[in-house]
Amino acid sequence: MTELSFTRDPRTADGVIERDFALHGVPGILWLPELPAATAPLLLLGHPGGLEGMRARLRGRAQAAAVSGFASAAIELPGSGERTPIPGVQEARGEVRAALQAGEPVSADTIDRLILPLVEASVPEWRTLIDALQALPEIGGPVGYAGGVISIGVRLARIEPRVVAAGLFAGSFVPRAILAEAREVTIPLHVLLQWDDVGNDRQAALDLFDAFGSTEKSLLANMGGHTGVPASAGEHAGRFFERHLGAV
Amino acid sequence: MTELSFTRDPRTADGVIERDFALHGVPGILWLPELPAATAPLLLLGHPGGLEGMRARLRGRAQAAAVSGFASAAIELPGSGERTPIPGVQEARGEVRAALQAGEPVSADTIDRLILPLVEASVPEWRTLIDALQALPEIGGPVGYAGGVISIGVRLARIEPRVVAAGLFAGSFVPRAILAEAREVTIPLHVLLQWDDVGNDRQAALDLFDAFGSTEKSLLANMGGHTGVPASAGEHAGRFFERHLGAV
Numbered sequence: 001m002t003e004l005s006f007t008r009d010p011r012t013a014d015g016v017i018e019r020d021f022a023l024h025g026v027p028g029i030l031w032l033p034e035l036p037a038a039t040a041p042l043l044l045l046g047h048p049g050g051l052e053g054m055r056a057r058l059r060g061r062a063q064a065a066a067v068s069g070f071a072s073a074a075i076e077l078p079g080s081g082e083r084t085p086i087p088g089v090q091e092a093r094g095e096v097r098a099a100l101q102a103g104e105p106v107s108a109d110t111i112d113r114l115i116l117p118l119v120e121a122s123v124p125e126w127r128t129l130i131d132a133l134q135a136l137p138e139i140g141g142p143v144g145y146a147g148g149v150i151s152i153g154v155r156l157a158r159i160e161p162r163v164v165a166a167g168l169f170a171g172s173f174v175p176r177a178i179l180a181e182a183r184e185v186t187i188p189l190h191v192l193l194q195w196d197d198v199g200n201d202r203q204a205a206l207d208l209f210d211a212f213g214s215t216e217k218s219l220l221a222n223m224g225g226h227t228g229v230p231a232s233a234g235e236h237a238g239r240f241f242e243r244h245l246g247a248v
Numbered sequence: 249m250t251e252l253s254f255t256r257d258p259r260t261a262d263g264v265i266e267r268d269f270a271l272h273g274v275p276g277i278l279w280l281p282e283l284p285a286a287t288a289p290l291l292l293l294g295h296p297g298g299l300e301g302m303r304a305r306l307r308g309r310a311q312a313a314a315v316s317g318f319a320s321a322a323i324e325l326p327g328s329g330e331r332t333p334i335p336g337v338q339e340a341r342g343e344v345r346a347a348l349q350a351g352e353p354v355s356a357d358t359i360d361r362l363i364l365p366l367v368e369a370s371v372p373e374w375r376t377l378i379d380a381l382q383a384l385p386e387i388g389g390p391v392g393y394a395g396g397v398i399s400i401g402v403r404l405a406r407i408e409p410r411v412v413a414a415g416l417f418a419g420s421f422v423p424r425a426i427l428a429e430a431r432e433v434t435i436p437l438h439v440l441l442q443w444d445d446v447g448n449d450r451q452a453a454l455d456l457f458d459a460f461g462s463t464e465k466s467l468l469a470n471m472g473g474h475t476g477v478p479a480s481a482g483e484h485a486g487r488f489f490e491r492h493l494g495a496v
Binding site: 195206209210214215216217218219220221222223230232233235236239240243 | 443454457458462463464465466467468469470471478480481483484487488491
């Protein structure tokens with residue numbers, strides 16, 4: 001039994017219908033193609049948390065996905081926005097900041113305490129979101145995961161059989177346990193890496209890409225920093241999901 | 249004064265007109281779009297040498313380029329096919345083979361003696377080819393370089409102002425001098441890397457990508473070995489050249 005309730009009137013924005021919802025009290029946003037097919041495949045839009053601040057950027061990604069006939073959705077992450085902080089994560093974030101400011105490497109232990117509780121808490125929520133959205137008449141068929149937090153994407157790709165393809169944004173620290181899980185991921189993957197992203201560990205991203213067990217995996221690296229992903233990369237990711245979720 | 253002579257009647261093959269030529273006695277192939285625009289931008293198709301054996305694969309790349317409205321051309325490399333061997337290169341190739349069979353790293357000195365003479369001998373020929381082909385009424389506008397030998401592409405990208413964009417195939421050893429030249433390359437670049445290409449040094453390819461001075465550069469890595477470049481990579485490269493040479 002899922003508890004999805006729409007919390008605001010639908011709004012139309014350039015090819016999508018935007019619908020705010022709450023799922024067991026967690027805020028989320030659904031974007032349906034304005035001109036839907038019978039049922040639209042679903043793209044889960046991964047993000048770093050702070051859904052309201054991400055709304056405009058996520059809407060842009062949903063608009064591009066709607067051109068391919070996909071519905072898109074995102075929910076707030078545990079510990080972000082108005083949600084209750086996850087114990088220990090704030091402390092780990094402080095350690096990361098201190099290490100970066102001191103020009104020191106971030107310890108593997110700190111990365112574990114920053115990321116693993118978030119993966120544990122959020123992945124069941126994304127799975128419940130799939131349950132709830134696939135119960136809607138507008139949505140059906142395969143599911144894709146697109147974006148960061150990459151460790152959440154890795155876990156979902158490994159354990160959720162409805163997620164058949166993932167486009168992952170290499171933009172966060174990766175715990176050792178997630179690197180080990182990556183070997184068991186076998187679905188088609190497309191990894192996006194911003195080569196000169198100062199807040200990101202490039203070698204860790206390359207190691208993670210290498211670790212994935214998938215026979216179909218591709219890595220696309222671009223310049224331009226964390227927020228400078230070029231339009232061509234979006235097009236490429238769009239074609240990737242069209243191949244794997246079914247093009248319009 | 250260039251000496252280009254066509255050596256065979258034109259043949260039509262799936263969207264292109266294939267014209268064999270000799271340029272100062274060096275064999276080459278030109279593919280013109282069957283339905284040309286006023287003048288077609290020119291794509292130089294890099295290859296590892298042995299033009300006749302590469303003809304079918306190069307034709308496939310030329311056919312894809314013709315969809316974007318581009319003419320494509322390739323000439324035999326110095327020392328390949330029927331051409332006179334380059335002194336020292338055969339010996340260096342033997343050393344590479346022996347090192348790989350022994351599971352030993354190939355020395356930087358061997359790589360220099362394998363690749364640098366080829367770059368020195370071939371780059372002036374590719375430049376003469378541009379002169380000759382741009383004198384034809386069917387060809388004009390900017391030039392791109394697409395394929396391997398990557399060191400030839402780097403040198404052309406650095407010194408030939410008519411080459412405005414390069415799609416480079418990371419499939420050969422890279423001399424230290426070429427890595428140094430890469431820092432002076434500033435044109436838009438798209439680098440294709442086969443991640444599990446056993447005959448290729450992945451780290452050297454990543455180092456080379458990192459070294460390029462271009463503010464617009466992208467790296468696309470795929471699985472599938474040296475000859476297993478997926479169709480999606482071809483599409484992506486096609487869009488790259490459409491952006492930089494002018495789309496149809």
